[in-house]
Amino acid sequence: MSEILKFNVNGFPVEVIVQPTDTLLSVLRDKLNVVSPKCGCNHGDCGACTVLLEDEAVKSCLVLAMTVVGKNVLTVEGLMKNGEMHPIQKAFQDYGAPQCGACTPGMVMAAKAFLDKNPNPTVEEVKEALSGNLCRCAGYKKYTEALMAVVNGEYPL
Amino acid sequence: MRKFFYHAPSSLWEMFAIVDEFRSEDLKLVAGGTDYVPRLNRMLSQIPTGEEKPTHIIYLGKLDFKGIREVDGCVHIGALTTLSVVESSKLIQEKFPVLIQAIKSLAGISVKSIATIGGNICNASPAADTVTPLMVLSATLVVSGKEGDRNVPIEKFFKGPGKTVLEVGEVLKEIIIKIPSGSAAFMKLGRRKAETLSVVNASAYVDVVDGIIKEVRMAAGAVAPTPVRCTKAEEMLRGKSLSTEVIKEAANNIPADISPIDDLRASAWYRNRVSTVMMKRALLSACHLNIEE
Numbered sequence: 001m002s003e004i005l006k007f008n009v010n011g012f013p014v015e016v017i018v019q020p021t022d023t024l025l026s027v028l029r030d031k032l033n034v035v036s037p038k039c040g041c042n043h044g045d046c047g048a049c050t051v052l053l054e055d056e057a058v059k060s061c062l063v064l065a066m067t068v069v070g071k072n073v074l075t076v077e078g079l080m081k082n083g084e085m086h087p088i089q090k091a092f093q094d095y096g097a098p099q100c101g102a103c104t105p106g107m108v109m110a111a112k113a114f115l116d117k118n119p120n121p122t123v124e125e126v127k128e129a130l131s132g133n134l135c136r137c138a139g140y141k142k143y144t145e146a147l148m149a150v151v152n153g154e155y156p157l
Numbered sequence: 158m159r160k161f162f163y164h165a166p167s168s169l170w171e172m173f174a175i176v177d178e179f180r181s182e183d184l185k186l187v188a189g190g191t192d193y194v195p196r197l198n199r200m201l202s203q204i205p206t207g208e209e210k211p212t213h214i215i216y217l218g219k220l221d222f223k224g225i226r227e228v229d230g231c232v233h234i235g236a237l238t239t240l241s242v243v244e245s246s247k248l249i250q251e252k253f254p255v256l257i258q259a260i261k262s263l264a265g266i267s268v269k270s271i272a273t274i275g276g277n278i279c280n281a282s283p284a285a286d287t288v289t290p291l292m293v294l295s296a297t298l299v300v301s302g303k304e305g306d307r308n309v310p311i312e313k314f315f316k317g318p319g320k321t322v323l324e325v326g327e328v329l330k331e332i333i334i335k336i337p338s339g340s341a342a343f344m345k346l347g348r349r350k351a352e353t354l355s356v357v358n359a360s361a362y363v364d365v366v367d368g369i370i371k372e373v374r375m376a377a378g379a380v381a382p383t384p385v386r387c388t389k390a391e392e393m394l395r396g397k398s399l400s401t402e403v404i405k406e407a408a409n410n411i412p413a414d415i416s417p418i419d420d421l422r423a424s425a426w427y428r429n430r431v432s433t434v435m436m437k438r439a440l441l442s443a444c445h446l447n448i449e450e
Contacts, residue, residue, distance in 0.1 A: 001162045020163035020214050021201060023194065042202070043195030045352065047267060056241070056270035062194045063271065064187070066163045067216055110267055131351035132265030 007068045009034060010078025018065040025049045025060035028075065036076035036105040040134070047133035050106035051075045057113035059132065076105045079112070087155035088112055088147070095146035099137035106133045111147055115157065123148060160211035167219045169328070173303050175215060176326040183212040186328060188237055189272040190216075191264075192280040222275070222330050225249060230336050236275025236329040240287075241266065243274055253334060255290045255341035255360060255443075262286060262345045265352055275329045278314070281321045282354075284379035288315075289360035290343050292376035292386055296334045302327040315383035339364025339372060342442035344435045348422060355379040356423045357432045359411075361439035363394075370394050370403075375436060380415035380428050387414035387436070399444060408437035 005018045009032060016031045025042075028034040028051070040048035042061050049060040052074035079086040085093070088111050098104040107130060114121070114129035121129070126147050127140075135143070149155060162179075166172040176184060187193050222235040225246050232252060234243060243249055244260045263286045264272065277287045278298070288311065296311045303326060311332075314321050323329070341362040347353030358378040364371045373394045375387040393407040410433075417428035441448045 001160070003163070020161040021197060023198070042198045044191060044268065047265075050267050053270075057267040058271050059191075059267045061198065062189075062191050062268070064163070064190055064194060064214065064216065066165070067190070067218055110265075114266060128261075128351065129266055132267045 003066065005065055005069055007070060008072045010074060011072075016065075020064070020066060022065040023061050024051070024053070024058075024063040024065050024068055024073070027065045028060060028073070034075050034077055037109075038102055038105060040102065040106075045134070046103070046106075047110065048103050048106045050109045050133060052109055052113050055113065055116065057110045057132075074109070074112075076108055079108070086112070087150055087157050088115070091146040091150045091155045092143065095142050095149065097139050097142040097146045099139050103133055103135040103137075103139070107135070107143055111143075111150075115147070115150065119151070119157070121151060126151070159205055159209050162211060162213045163216065164213060165216045165219055169220065169301060172215060172217070172220070172328065173326055175213065179211075179213045180325060181210075183210045184215060184325065185212060186215050186217055186279075188217050188276040188279075189239065190276075191268050191272040192276060192282075217328065220328075222328075227252075227336075232334050232336060234274060234332045234334070236278070236331055237273050238275075240264070240269035240272045240274060240277070244269060252336050253290070253294060253341075255294070255343045255362075256287065258343040259286045259290045259345070259358075259360070262343075262347075262351075274332065278311075278332070279321055279323065279329050281315050281317075281319050281383070283318050283381060283383055284355040284358065285384060286343075286345060286355060286358055286378070288384040289358055289376035289378045290341065291332065291334070292384060293341050293360045293362035293374040294334050294337065295374065296332050298332055299330045300327050301330040306330060308333075312386055317382045337362065337364065340443050340445070342439045344439045344442070346431055346435055354422060357417075357428055357435050359432065359435040359439040361436060361443045363399075363440065363443045365399050365444060368399055370397050370399055373440075375407075375411075375440070377411065377415055377432055377436065379422075380417040380432050382416075385415060387411055389413045390436070394440075401441065401446060404440045404444070404446075405437055408433045408440060411436050 038048035040046035044062045222237040345358040362374040378384040390407045390410045412429045417425040438448045
């Protein structure tokens, strides 16, 4: 049962043919070539697939593609403005948070969704917010420090 | 080849019509999808074994069972309300902090933004984190079917792991909780601090008046085929004078109310022992006593 799905990715309207079992992750990566969200586990544990759906962080491997009709999706590709990295990306880079980089897109999007709604969290709240994103390189401490630097105003949002 | 179909009914009647038309095939009601889609992904990555019936994914997201409102001393939560909306509701934070504790421990932001409270209940995992708090709050579930709505007390809703009393074509509409006079607490033990299934979870509600335990309700999860009320332990506390000794005695009796099994996460032996600790902590916390006692 194929259908044409119309929704918005990073500000652009897109149309793709999807199956009922397609997830948002597979549509972004395999049909739209938006490859920043990664397929780490495909069952909602690792968070490498995290993107923003209507301003909320979601694990795109858990979202059935047909349910996003008409909605807005934001990925890392949509974060750069005029060639400038987003403050969260700059902070991660400066603090040396990404090692292999597999978890980084998910971390960036989860952090963006969280900080947009909670600009002044405590360290514990930041850790809780990123609890859905696993990092096999164990870069957690640097990710947390980089985000606290963003919270403290070193990287104005 | 396994066939899949997708439907997104905009109304209950549309949903009933879809269910009637495809009653003989495999019907899957999907709300947030955070429990169903991983199972689907896993199944699709395996070699199909034989002739399976076509599956109809019926997405409930367009139905209007959303929102939280207070009516006549009761709070009504729409079954399709996402966990993040329930967590950020001032009304729930004020009247049912125990539910907030459970939702915080359930998952992170990227799951709670799409997962629904009704989905957590209807998925009927024995370890479901929102269920034991709702049990000690004596929540009532409103089920909608073609013949109309019916009320089911949450204790009567579960038949076994993954099984509820919902008939084909019925859907959970809302959860009604009467605002109680006492207070409740939730404790969860997982194999790690976040993004983890419960090894044991325990909820306790107490109403203490003039130092006497007027009413107490306890429920434990992941220790039986369904989440269960611990009625024998409750009897040891009802009407008694509140003290940490009497709480410890009742908590130590929890194994009489539960029937855990060995599984991937823990053994029955361990669950029998640790459930007493988690329930003791839940009780002490509900009574605003120091849980390090």
